[in-house]
Amino acid sequence: MDKRDSEILQLTVDAGILLLSSGAETFRAQQTMVYIAKNLGAEGFEAYVLTNGIIASLKGDSAHAQVRHSPRNGMHMGRVEAINEMSREIANGVLDLEGARARLEQIRAMPDIGVEDQVIACAAGSVCFGYLFGGGVLECMMAGVVAGMVQFMMVMLTRTGMNRIFARLASAAMLVCAVSLVEVAYPWLDVEITAIGALMPLTPGVALTMGIRDYVSGDYLAGTIRLIDAIFAAGSVAIGVGAALGFVNLLGGGIVLWN
């Protein structure tokens, strides 16, 4: 019985960590873990979930505890959904402990989105945003092209282990340089719409909104972490843009290409 308790704890914490690192909210990770443990027949399970870690204990015949740090990976809603499905099947009795463990391994092995797909998705999104911000065909196309390039650069920079803040800063700076080059070729281009459309994947709009949503639901800690994340992301983008604008204007020899 004691061994089973520790295995249940291991499984629930693994599931919770996978949820957190795939971009699920803390309360979802918390609820899912409690739900899985309860339906596997473990009484006395407690979990405290932070944005980047989990503390959990299970008090059966003897007490077990786990403290785990969650690395930050990219968002993966497919995994979140699969773990949700898994917890439901555990509750329905379709999956037992062994089955759940095998399922969790499958979920962990789900493929991540490739660089090409990320570039295409960002480009397509920015084409649409270019239109929503009132751009014409040229602005939309250029926003898409630049956004694709920027996402490629983001991925490559993060892969080298660069700090996310500096990766954002460098990508935003590159974006401004690219848009300015396009403007040299097409002087009638609306630079602002193009740049903002292309910037959308870098801006932390969702982080800000979801952070406030955490506040509204009473989770001030998770909300604060997301809010500060959003502020830093916005600041790094703005510094990148500001620096690159200064540089471009310097190259323009006093002619303001874009203010």
Next chain:
Amino acid sequence: MELTTLLLEVLASGAASVAYAALFQVDRRHYVSCAITGAMGWLGYRIGQQLGMSVPMARFFATLPMAALARWFAITRRAPVIVFLLGGIFPLVPGSGIYYTAYYFIQGNSAMMAMKGVETFKVAVGIALGIALVLSIPLKGHTSSFMLPKNTVPAAPPPADPTREQPAAK
């Protein structure tokens, strides 16, 4: 506003939602639902503007049908609501507002920064309130944050908020 422009914008909003859903690695079979959710958000926003609402108010107004739709998809397609919500709110969230706020801050233009910052904050609060409002409407057999099988478990605990349950002190 012309109907064709509106239609194109709504289409663009839906397409943007799918693009970001793909980036967040939502399962392919949910793409159509994500597109409808995102399109609904922008449609609601434009309708709100036509009714003479301010930008934050219109975004709040737009979030209501959008979040309701996301929740409906979550129930019928048996997936967490965040799957549909993340892509759906992307056209509405104040991404450019945040950027302008930070940009004016760095440029030292305090007046513009304050203006943009307040509006951005209002928009974000509006969207967050709209989501929280729609998701907290109790539905039988479904809690907003978690899908529960209807037969096995009576009710899940509400999202971590111990204070809400307690009667007012004093």
